[in-house]
Amino acid sequence: xxxxxxxxxxxxxxxxxEISKESxxxxxxxxxxxxxxxxxxxILADQSLKQVANVAFLPGIVGYSLAMPDIHWGYGxxxxxxxxxxxxxxxxxxxxxxxxxxxxxxxxxSNLKFQDIKDKMPEIIEALYKKIPSGVGxxxxxxxxxxxxxxxxxxxxxxxxxxxxxxxEDITYTEENGRxxxxxxxxxxxxxxxxxxxxxxxxxxGNHFLEIQLVDHIYQPEIAxxxxxxxxxxxxxxxxxxxxxxxxxxxxxxxxxxKAVQRYNINLPDKQLACxxxxxxxxxxxxxxxxxxxxxxxxxxxCIMHWTREVFSKALHLSAERLELKLIYDVAHxxxxxELHHYNGRSVKLCVHRKGATRAFPPQHxxxxxxxxxxxxxxxxxxxxxxxxxxSVGTKKAMNETFGSTCHGAGRVMSRGEAKREAxxxxxxxxxxxxxxxxxxxxxxxxxxxMSNAYKDVSEVVDVMDKSGxxxxxxxxxxxxxxxx
Amino acid sequence: MSKDYKVIEHMADIGLQVxxxxxEKLFQxxxxxxxxxxxxxxVLAKNESENYWTIECEGTNTEELLVEWLxxxxxxHSTDFVILNDFVIxxxxxxxxxxxxxxxxxxxxxxxxxKEIKAVTYHNLQVLKNKKNSWEATVVFDI
Numbered sequence: 001x002x003x004x005x006x007x008x009x010x011x012x013x014x015x016x017x018e019i020s021k022e023s024x025x026x027x028x029x030x031x032x033x034x035x036x037x038x039x040x041x042x043i044l045a046d047q048s049l050k051q052v053a054n055v056a057f058l059p060g061i062v063g064y065s066l067a068m069p070d071i072h073w074g075y076g077x078x079x080x081x082x083x084x085x086x087x088x089x090x091x092x093x094x095x096x097x098x099x100x101x102x103x104x105x106x107x108x109x110s111n112l113k114f115q116d117i118k119d120k121m122p123e124i125i126e127a128l129y130k131k132i133p134s135g136v137g138x139x140x141x142x143x144x145x146x147x148x149x150x151x152x153x154x155x156x157x158x159x160x161x162x163x164x165x166x167x168x169e170d171i172t173y174t175e176e177n178g179r180x181x182x183x184x185x186x187x188x189x190x191x192x193x194x195x196x197x198x199x200x201x202x203x204x205x206g207n208h209f210l211e212i213q214l215v216d217h218i219y220q221p222e223i224a225x226x227x228x229x230x231x232x233x234x235x236x237x238x239x240x241x242x243x244x245x246x247x248x249x250x251x252x253x254x255x256x257x258x259k260a261v262q263r264y265n266i267n268l269p270d271k272q273l274a275c276x277x278x279x280x281x282x283x284x285x286x287x288x289x290x291x292x293x294x295x296x297x298x299x300x301x302x303c304i305m306h307w308t309r310e311v312f313s314k315a316l317h318l319s320a321e322r323l324e325l326k327l328i329y330d331v332a333h334x335x336x337x338x339e340l341h342h343y344n345g346r347s348v349k350l351c352v353h354r355k356g357a358t359r360a361f362p363p364q365h366x367x368x369x370x371x372x373x374x375x376x377x378x379x380x381x382x383x384x385x386x387x388x389x390x391x392s393v394g395t396k397k398a399m400n401e402t403f404g405s406t407c408h409g410a411g412r413v414m415s416r417g418e419a420k421r422e423a424x425x426x427x428x429x430x431x432x433x434x435x436x437x438x439x440x441x442x443x444x445x446x447x448x449x450x451m452s453n454a455y456k457d458v459s460e461v462v463d464v465m466d467k468s469g470x471x472x473x474x475x476x477x478x479x480x481x482x483x484x485x
Numbered sequence: 486m487s488k489d490y491k492v493i494e495h496m497a498d499i500g501l502q503v504x505x506x507x508x509e510k511l512f513q514x515x516x517x518x519x520x521x522x523x524x525x526x527x528v529l530a531k532n533e534s535e536n537y538w539t540i541e542c543e544g545t546n547t548e549e550l551l552v553e554w555l556x557x558x559x560x561x562h563s564t565d566f567v568i569l570n571d572f573v574i575x576x577x578x579x580x581x582x583x584x585x586x587x588x589x590x591x592x593x594x595x596x597x598x599x600k601e602i603k604a605v606t607y608h609n610l611q612v613l614k615n616k617k618n619s620w621e622a623t624v625v626f627d628i
Contacts, residue, residue, distance in 0.1 A: 046495075046496050048496075072496050072497055073495055073496040073497060073498075074497060074498070075498060075606040075607075075608030075609075075625055075627060076606075076607075076608055079497055098627075099603040099604045099606075099627045100603060100627075136598045136601045137566060137591045137597075137598035137601075138566065138591070138592075139566070191560055191564075194560075194564045195560065195563055195564055204601065205598075205600070205601040206600075206601065206628055244563050244564075244603075247603040247604050247627075248560070248604075250604060251556055251604045251605075254607065255549075255553070258545075258549065258607065259545070270608065271607035271608070271610060272606055272607045272608040274607065412496050412497050413496075414496075415494035415495060415496050415497075415499075416494065416499065416628075417492070417494040417499075418494065443597070443599065445525065445599055
């Protein structure tokens with residue numbers, strides 16, 4: 001496999017590689033991968049490059065089938081894949097979004113220094129763990145009925161704020177203002193509704209987490225100042241998505257799309273890439289349903305942020321306002337968006353699939369809140385629980401090269417089973433504690449599967465995008481405490 | 486590990502290779518394998534099942550039917566908070582399945598959810614009859 005790819009992969013630049021569309025009959029565009037020499041070596045170890053090639057088969061795909069440096073083997077699309085398709089002649093694919101629709105990240109700043117919370121860390125971690133349900137095999141705190149969940153689908157984070165879970169200002173700093181207006185709750189299946197009723201405000205499991213962090217390095221002081229980050233500041237990162245609701249929405253529509261593939265006579269190399277023309281009834285319905293799930297996810301992260309504020313406030317005997325627990329930004333990294341891009345010398349609306357990729361809009365983009373107009377959109381890139389997370393900003397180059405997209409995280413280098421075997425005689429929680437990182441998880445197995453060396457080094461991933469000029473590093477955060485579902 | 490199924494690992498996901506002398510056994514073993522992944526243990530004896538659900542599935546072929554079957558079980562698991570351990574296939578054709586499945590409440594079981602399966606995928610999905618005239622399937626889960 002490695003040798004085959006060695007012949008097919010062509011280096012374009014120090015961190016850019018291409019798979020020519022001549023490599024596999026049926027590819028409509030070239031594949032383009034952003035990766036360093038070291039990362040491309042890791043990427044070659046799985047089948048994700050074949051998946052980059054497979055995505056290039058999608059009707060109406062424009063530019064390239066793109067892969068970010070954190071690319072790894074997914075199902076259908078690689079995780080870390082970006083594909084833009086034409087609205088008139090292109091397709092939309094639920095596989096290009098994933099089951100966890102609007103899995104994403106939000107970063108919260110504070111006016112706290114490590115000294116302020118050092119002694120309180122065990123109490124805060126314990127309280128967060130108790131307050132924020134994992135929702136795995138159990139119900140969450142918020143109980144919705146079938147009418148109320150439709151309001152969540154329609155209004156997203158705005159529903160949460162109206163219900164008292166947060167501040168109006170939070171909405172300003174959420175991608176899409178936490179609400180995609182194309183959501184149509186009337187087309188959502190009873191099953192999806194049923195799965196969502198008890199899952200709002202739950203963290204989930206796997207790689208989802210809530211992390212207390214310390215800003216330990218600033219790369220661009222002026223931009224960091226404008227964003228509101230400084231060295232030594234305590235921050236909080238929340239990583240979760242649309243939970244069972246989104247999973248069911250995806251499942252429902254994958255089934256529809258399997259039939260659509262036959263109806264529209266679409267030739268695909270992998271069933272999981274099932275799709276329908278963007279402007280077909282199947283394509284439009286999926287998009288409207290996906291927007292419902294995206295809104296559910298924004299409401300989910302909003303509720304979790306609200307409880308996080310409550311926990312900090314209670315533990316430190318100061319209000320969230322006094323602690324200046326403000327939302328820096330909230331980004332989706334599993335989503336499809338109909339966006340305006342400059343392509344082939346003209347402005348054109350495209351359907352941009354980001355599956356394990358983050359929007360990275362440049363300065364002056366109309367979608368950005370006023371505060372970030374001159375600096376570009378904050379891009380939040382979580383790492384593993386033992387290393388770093390990053391805040392970068394989007395650039396004009398991202399608009400020109402990657403449809404305004406960048407990486408989303410570390411990306412696995414070990415399967416969960418491999419990680420468990422590797423961690424067999426180790427106590428991951430103790431190892432992290434020795435490095436002053438407190439961890440609370442549902443099980444030792446989760447910790448083993450999510451340990452640092454199961455992931456690529458996120459710094460290397462972020463560096464590739466920084467050196468390529470796609471998203472520029474602003475700040476680095478290291479973990480102080482983590483809760484995992 | 487059971488001879489009825491084998492867990493296969495992928496980088497970010499997990500899958501099953503399932504075996505069965507008959508198609509009915511194949512579907513039962515796939516369900517058992519899925520709950521093995523969820524709980525990390527070979528699930529409790531059937532006679533501990535307290536509640537039963539009727540499951541009806543349709544598919545354009547056996548592969549789709551298998552995905553539909555597992556997704557329906559997953560749905561019951563995640564909305565009724567149960568571990569399913571008994572799978573009675575009442576009728577199975579190329580396009581339709583009728584079954585009863587029994588299980589117990591997670592809270593009342595000795596089991597713990599080790600892995601939350603988000604969904605059953607169509608990725609690398611395969612159902613075939615092997616040279617020994619026995620059934621084999623491959624199915625990948627998103628976790």
